[in-house]
Amino acid sequence: MNKVEYGWIVIYFEKSNDYQTKTRLPQGSEYIFQLMLATFLITTAILAILTILPLSRHEAWWIRGLDFPRLQLFLALLSTLVLELLLLDLSSWQAWGLVVVALACLVYQAWWIVPYTRIFPLEVNAANNSDSQGRIKIITANVLMTNRNAQGLITLIRECQPDILVTLESDIWWQTQLDILETDYPYTIKCPLDNLYGMHVYSRFPMMNTQIEYLVEPDKPSMHALVLLPSGHRIRIHFLHPAPPSPTENSESSERDAELVIIAKSVADTNVPVIVTGDLNDVAWSATTRLFRKISGLLDPRVGRGMFNTFHANYWFLRWPLDHLFHSKHFSLQNLKRLRSFGSDHYALFTELVLTADRNNEDNGLDADADDLAWAKRKTENQNVNKSDVPQPEKHSVI
Template sequence: MTFTLFLLATIMNAAMTLLPMSRYEIWWIRGLDFPRVQLITLILFTLLLACWLPEWSHSGNLALFGINVACLLYHCWWIMPYTRLHPVEVKSVPAGKALHPFTVLTANVLASNRHADCLIALVKQHKPDILVTLESDSWWQQQLEALETDYPYTIKCPLDNLYGMHVYSRLPLENSTIEYLVEPDVPSMHTRILLPCGARVRAHFVHPAPPSPTENEESAERDAELLAVARSVAAATLPVVVTGDLNDVAWSTTTRLFRKISGLLDPRIGRGMFNTFHAEHWFIRWPLDHLFHSHHFRVIRLQRLKLQGSDHFALLTSLDFRAGHNNGNRMLHADAEDKELANDKMEHKNVKKSDVPIPVK
């Protein structure tokens, strides 16, 4: 009986490890990119089960044991960068020594949530320079009007389909646009932020639809939108920030490809996972809300904030603008195969990097 359980668990562990290695974009395969931490836990329990095997040193048992160890190491390879055991990709700077601090609060509010007072309180407490809301509809827009005295620069796209977006800024926003890059009802926002020091930052706010049985059967739409933005910012001369709910985890093949193509840095590398979803279920959490940036910044602080009524935590990211400084080391670079894959995904959904607005005055 114990051997049968061990065998079945090994087959399941191997299948859930091997399937995401494929390039199939169907939702249930791409969904297996998400629970790597949970799979590590499952594999550890499977290895523990092997301790009760009679004659576990038998060659067949050892082979199954080895398969589980290989799966464990593979998932750990993906997860390791998002632990403190890994070197940071972006250098830190204490708040007191920051030259030009810049803070963004990214919050998927959950459209049905009616605790706008909690988000407003977080904004007043942490005083971010930019607030980005996702899933915000007309009701949320009305509630957040209270912020416009302190955040007079706005981009508003209230929608009732879970893809509404709003940006509220203390800092001037230049040439802001709302685009529908891949799907006609899924917007993205593009602007240029004027920092107090006079520097301008190119910013892109995104929330592509996820691969799921209730949204898109495949990840093609999500992947194409993210890669179009990546291709566009790769040639940017200005500092760049890309943030939002990517509906993808930090340790997926798509997000890794985004980092390779864009050349942007991930401030979470070497600092932690900062799992933002699901806020109510600790056992199924993963990082869906992201902020990537160019080499022009150092990290002051990353913090996950409780957002009452939402299924997401909010993500607070404080950066220090330091142009011309050695702010870290980019760890991923695109090769010819990566570029070809990105092109194929974009062509499949008929989106080009030129479709992504370049905010210029």
């Protein structure tokens, strides 16, 4: 038998002119493939660990922080899976093992984020009436306390003409700048602080029974009010900004979670239309935000419409939905958009809701089961707080 070599191709033939072709790897190629397999093994293992850790209900900041970058992990897993399919020798069981693990993690991450894409059914129906008397427009803006572009925010307010503005991280400097709004927004709640947790509310609509409370932590305020619409309807509104789990804030998420749970339990007991908004320092797709939605019965207008990532405004590759507005089933949605940057590390969120008589979202939302209720109870007991700590402004209304 004779042979002829053409680079990687070796042709063996006999005098009868019958021949067969075999592939011979060039010198060093086996080492390259082994190195590639090892690289994908390490990458897939890391991504799998980052996917699995949040399955735990442990409240340590470094575990709960992995709830945030699910979109980034999804994209990393998708890229890894595509490269594994293209570059690995799929005749080996090791390669298929990596592919299966990457695919399983990819599907799991997708389960959390797909509801915040347009391929998912809407949770809140679009408004189909033009009753201006039953509308409410809200801007939720974390201003970044050190940001000095107050005029940028004021310009957005003049353009969007919200009925209510809530600012987070606003200190006395920001209060001084925003007080010029009082000509158009005469109803206010003010709590200037220099610890990144100051809060202000400016409203065109009358606000009654306003209260500032420190529900869980002594330096983290929340605001509560009953708002009167031009239609005469009353709306209960809660403005929140709990601290995040992080190495520089709280070592665990228990304080944040407890505040969300007691608010959820409180609003679940009322028949008055409810809005909860603010920087919750939790992402829309986390297990704890889902728990809040299940316990409260409130809806998320982003579901089926998009992520509306409001943080971080300066890094497009590190963004997630950190600023929220949830509402009861009394409303439909007229408009929802992320506003342009005004110098903060957050984008402001603009939401326009319409109060509807038919409650056409009645069957939408998430339902709590026994495990959810038990988990919520543990969270409140851990911080020794109760839903009775939450103001119920409609209980004292004289309207």
